[in-house]
Amino acid sequence: MPLNIESGLSPELETLVYAVIGAAIEVHKHLGPGFLENVYEVALCYELELRGIKYERQKAIKVAYKDIVIEG
Numbered sequence: 001m002p003l004n005i006e007s008g009l010s011p012e013l014e015t016l017v018y019a020v021i022g023a024a025i026e027v028h029k030h031l032g033p034g035f036l037e038n039v040y041e042v043a044l045c046y047e048l049e050l051r052g053i054k055y056e057r058q059k060a061i062k063v064a065y066k067d068i069v070i071e072g
Helices: 011-031 037-050
Strands: 062-065 068-071
Antiparallel strands (some): 062 068
C-alpha cells in the first residue's frame, strides 16, 4: 500500500515503483546480504516474473572515460 506522500508520479507509475521495491525487499528477506550481484539479479528477475512485472536484464552500454570507451 503506497504511502500518502505527494510524489509527482502518476498513480500507475507509483504502483509499479511500490511493487518493484516490494520485490527487492522480498529478495533481501530471503537471501540476506553477502552474495554476488548476479545471485540477486536472478532472484529479483524471478520475483518480478511472479508479480507479473515486465523487465529487461542488464543492457550493454558504452561509457566514455577520459580517452577510452568502456563497453559493458
